[in-house]
Amino acid sequence: MADVARLAGVSSQTVSRVSNGYAGVTEETRQQVLAAMKELGYRPNSAARALKSGEFRTIGVITFSLSTTGNVRTLEAIATSAAREGYAVTLLPVAVPTQDEVRGAFTRLEELAVDAVIVIMEVHLLDAATVRLPPHVQVVVVDSDAGDLYTVVDTDQAGGTRAAVRHLLDLGHETVWHLGGPEGSFAAQRRTDAWRATLAEAGRTVPPLVRGDWSAESGYRAGLDLAAREECTAVFAANDQMALGLLRALHERGRRVPEDVSVIGFDDIPEAGSFLPPLTTVHQDFAEVGRLCVEAVLRKMRQDGPERGTTLVPTRLVTRASTAAPPAPSAPRSAPAR
Amino acid sequence: MADVARLAGVSSQTVSRVSNGYAGVTEETRQQVLAAMKELGYRPNSAARALKSGEFRTIGVITFSLSTTGNVRTLEAIATSAAREGYAVTLLPVAVPTQDEVRGAFTRLEELAVDAVIVIMEVHLLDAATVRLPPHVQVVVVDSDAGDLYTVVDTDQAGGTRAAVRHLLDLGHETVWHLGGPEGSFAAQRRTDAWRATLAEAGRTVPPLVRGDWSAESGYRAGLDLAAREECTAVFAANDQMALGLLRALHERGRRVPEDVSVIGFDDIPEAGSFLPPLTTVHQDFAEVGRLCVEAVLRKMRQDGPERGTTLVPTRLVTRASTAAPPAPSAPRSAPAR
DNA sequence: CCATCAGATGTTTACGTAAACATTACAGGC
DNA sequence: GCCTGTAATGTTTACGTAAACATCTGATGG
Known part of the structure; x- marks a missing residue:
C-alpha cells in the first residue's frame, strides 16, 4: 500500500480510501491511484483488514461427511448465498460423528478465522456444554430440534412424512410400513415419529x-x-x-411395484425419477435451507432477528410411478380409494 | 494477550511462546500462563497471526457445483487431508460454468485469505490468460489435461475406460456402444477418446x-x-x-439387462450396487485424489516438488450383474468369448 | 569469588490496514 | 482582501502477534 501511495504521489490513507470505494476522493486522484495499483499488482491484505476491522467476512460450516445429498446441497446453497453477501465459507469436516470428533472440530474452529458458524448436523452430537465458541460467533443449526437453544433451519420433515403417508392411505392402502433411518439420527427419528402419528390419527394399525x-x-x-x-x-x-435398495429387493422377490407394493421415498434426489419404477418421493428444498441459514446467521451477527427458534422450509410430495392403489384382495377398508 | 500476560505476571512475548509451544519456557511459568489463558478465555487471533506470518493456513477450493459425486468426494477428502495438516479449506463455488463466472471466482479469490488453490474443474473454463492469481499462491488442478501448465491430479480415466470396454469385448460382444458425457466436458472427452481407441485397437467398428x-x-x-x-x-x-437412466429405458422397451444388453457405468457411486440389475462400473478413488491434491499443493508451497505434471490415480473395474455374454444370435466373432 | 555462559524472560519493532484526527487548499460571502 | 467553511488529503495510531534482539538470573569452573 505504501508503495502504491508513493507511486501515485499520495498518502497511504488515500490509497485505502480508493481501495474501499470511499467517497471523498477526486476522480483524478482516484485514477492515479488505480493506475498505480494496477502497475504494482496491489492486492489488499485480508489478514490486515481482518485485524483492523475485527471481521473475517467468513462463515464456517461444520458438517459430518458430505455423503448425503441434503448436506451437500445445503452446503452448496450456503456457499452461494454467502458469496453473494461477500462472505467466504470455510469447511470443517468431521470425519466420524463422535462427540470427540465434533468437539475437535469446534476446537479447531476456536482458532479459526470465522465470524459465524453453521452446523449441519444432528445436534445431539453437539453437546453444547463442552463447546466453548469464541464470543460473538453466531451459530445456526440445520437438522435438529434445538430451536430452544439455537437458531434452527430445517425442512418440514414432519409435514413431508404426513403427506407421504396420507398419499398412500388415500390410495386405499390398509396401512403403511416404514423403512426408517438409523437409530441415532434425529432426522430419522422425526420421520418415524410423524409416520406413527399420521397412522394413529387415521386410526390404522402401526406395523x-x-x-x-x-x-x-x-x-x-x-x-x-x-x-x-x-x-x-x-x-x-x-x-x-x-427406497432404491428396497425396489431391488422387491423386484428380486417377484413383487411388482407399484402393482403389488407401493414405495415412497424421501429427498427427491436427482436420480429418483429414473429408478425402476420412477420413485414417488418427498422433495426438500435444500437450496432454500442454505439460503435461510446464511440469512439467519448474518441477521444474528447484525444483532437483529431472534436469538433462537426454528424455521421450517416446506416440503412437497412428488408423485411418480412407484405408488398406486393396493392389489384387489385387500381392498380399501374405510377410506375410499378415489 | 496483554491481559493474559498481566494476569500471569509475565510479558506478552512469553504468552506467545506458550501459545506456540515454544521450548524455552519453565514448566512453572507455562502453567501460570495456561491458567491465565483459561481464566480469560484467551484465543489467539488468527488475523494477527496471518498478518505477522504472511500465511493464512488456508487452501481455497474452486469448483463448479457440487452436483457430481466425484467433486463432492474429492472436496471431502481435500478438507480432511487439509485439516490433518492444520489447514482450513475455503469454498469458492461457481454457480454457472461460464468463463465469466470462473473469472469472478478468481477475482474474489484474489482478495481472499488463501495460501493455495485447488481447482476442481474443466480447465478450459479457466482461461489462464485472464486469471491473475496473487503471487505465491499455488494451484493444483483436478480433471484436466493441463499437466504442462499446472500440477494436475486426476483419476486414470483412460485406463478405466479401457478396462470397461475390454471387459465387454472379452465377454464376446461384437463392439461396444458409448453413451458419452456432454460436449464441453473434458472428462467426457477423455472417456470417449479412450473408448474409440480401445475399439480401434481391437479392430472393431466404432458405433x-x-x-x-x-x-x-x-x-x-x-x-x-x-x-x-x-x-x-x-x-x-x-x-x-x-447408466441408471439407460437401465430404465432398456427395461421399458423390454430389453433385458444383461441377457440382451450389457451395461457398464463409470464412477461407482454408492448406489450402483443397488441398481436393477446391480451395475458393473469403474471405481474411482476420489479420496486418494483429494489427498494427493493437498499433498501436491503443500509441496508446491514448500517449493519442493515439480511445478507441473500430471498424477494419475488408478481406477478399478467393479464387476456386477449388469454385464454378461451377448445373446446367442450375434456370437463372438474374432475374440473368442472363452 | 568472580568471569563466563546458557537458559529464561523482557523489550522493541513491524506486519498492512483504516479509523480518528490534523492539515491544506480553495470557493464563496462579507 | 480576509474570514469561514468545506472538501480533499495527510499524519498518527492501534489492531494482536512473533521475530529479533536485549536483559536478567543463576550455575559452573577456574
Whole structure:
C-alpha cells in the first residue's frame, strides 16, 4: 500500500480510501491511484483488514461427511448465498460423528478465522456444554430440534412424512410400513415419529418398524424382509437411497411395484425419477435451507432477528410411478380409494 | 494477550511462546500462563497471526457445483487431508460454468485469505490468460489435461475406460456402444477418446456416439434410442447416473439387462450396487485424489516438488450383474468369448 | 569469588490496514 | 482582501502477534 501511495504521489490513507470505494476522493486522484495499483499488482491484505476491522467476512460450516445429498446441497446453497453477501465459507469436516470428533472440530474452529458458524448436523452430537465458541460467533443449526437453544433451519420433515403417508392411505392402502433411518439420527427419528402419528390419527394399525442406515444396501437387506410379508402393500422409506435398495429387493422377490407394493421415498434426489419404477418421493428444498441459514446467521451477527427458534422450509410430495392403489384382495377398508 | 500476560505476571512475548509451544519456557511459568489463558478465555487471533506470518493456513477450493459425486468426494477428502495438516479449506463455488463466472471466482479469490488453490474443474473454463492469481499462491488442478501448465491430479480415466470396454469385448460382444458425457466436458472427452481407441485397437467398428449431459434423465432419453437398435448389445455409459437412466429405458422397451444388453457405468457411486440389475462400473478413488491434491499443493508451497505434471490415480473395474455374454444370435466373432 | 555462559524472560519493532484526527487548499460571502 | 467553511488529503495510531534482539538470573569452573 505504501508503495502504491508513493507511486501515485499520495498518502497511504488515500490509497485505502480508493481501495474501499470511499467517497471523498477526486476522480483524478482516484485514477492515479488505480493506475498505480494496477502497475504494482496491489492486492489488499485480508489478514490486515481482518485485524483492523475485527471481521473475517467468513462463515464456517461444520458438517459430518458430505455423503448425503441434503448436506451437500445445503452446503452448496450456503456457499452461494454467502458469496453473494461477500462472505467466504470455510469447511470443517468431521470425519466420524463422535462427540470427540465434533468437539475437535469446534476446537479447531476456536482458532479459526470465522465470524459465524453453521452446523449441519444432528445436534445431539453437539453437546453444547463442552463447546466453548469464541464470543460473538453466531451459530445456526440445520437438522435438529434445538430451536430452544439455537437458531434452527430445517425442512418440514414432519409435514413431508404426513403427506407421504396420507398419499398412500388415500390410495386405499390398509396401512403403511416404514423403512426408517438409523437409530441415532434425529432426522430419522422425526420421520418415524410423524409416520406413527399420521397412522394413529387415521386410526390404522402401526406395523413394526424396520430400520436401515440410509444406504441403498441397507434398504435392500430390509427389503428382503418386507418382500416376504404378504400383508405389506405400501412402504414409506426414510430416504431415496434406501427406497432404491428396497425396489431391488422387491423386484428380486417377484413383487411388482407399484402393482403389488407401493414405495415412497424421501429427498427427491436427482436420480429418483429414473429408478425402476420412477420413485414417488418427498422433495426438500435444500437450496432454500442454505439460503435461510446464511440469512439467519448474518441477521444474528447484525444483532437483529431472534436469538433462537426454528424455521421450517416446506416440503412437497412428488408423485411418480412407484405408488398406486393396493392389489384387489385387500381392498380399501374405510377410506375410499378415489 | 496483554491481559493474559498481566494476569500471569509475565510479558506478552512469553504468552506467545506458550501459545506456540515454544521450548524455552519453565514448566512453572507455562502453567501460570495456561491458567491465565483459561481464566480469560484467551484465543489467539488468527488475523494477527496471518498478518505477522504472511500465511493464512488456508487452501481455497474452486469448483463448479457440487452436483457430481466425484467433486463432492474429492472436496471431502481435500478438507480432511487439509485439516490433518492444520489447514482450513475455503469454498469458492461457481454457480454457472461460464468463463465469466470462473473469472469472478478468481477475482474474489484474489482478495481472499488463501495460501493455495485447488481447482476442481474443466480447465478450459479457466482461461489462464485472464486469471491473475496473487503471487505465491499455488494451484493444483483436478480433471484436466493441463499437466504442462499446472500440477494436475486426476483419476486414470483412460485406463478405466479401457478396462470397461475390454471387459465387454472379452465377454464376446461384437463392439461396444458409448453413451458419452456432454460436449464441453473434458472428462467426457477423455472417456470417449479412450473408448474409440480401445475399439480401434481391437479392430472393431466404432458405433455412432450417443451423448447425454451426465443426468439420469438424459441417459433415459438416449437409452430409448439405443433400445431400438437390435445390434446394440453392450453399452458403456460415461457415468453411473446416465447408466441408471439407460437401465430404465432398456427395461421399458423390454430389453433385458444383461441377457440382451450389457451395461457398464463409470464412477461407482454408492448406489450402483443397488441398481436393477446391480451395475458393473469403474471405481474411482476420489479420496486418494483429494489427498494427493493437498499433498501436491503443500509441496508446491514448500517449493519442493515439480511445478507441473500430471498424477494419475488408478481406477478399478467393479464387476456386477449388469454385464454378461451377448445373446446367442450375434456370437463372438474374432475374440473368442472363452 | 568472580568471569563466563546458557537458559529464561523482557523489550522493541513491524506486519498492512483504516479509523480518528490534523492539515491544506480553495470557493464563496462579507 | 480576509474570514469561514468545506472538501480533499495527510499524519498518527492501534489492531494482536512473533521475530529479533536485549536483559536478567543463576550455575559452573577456574
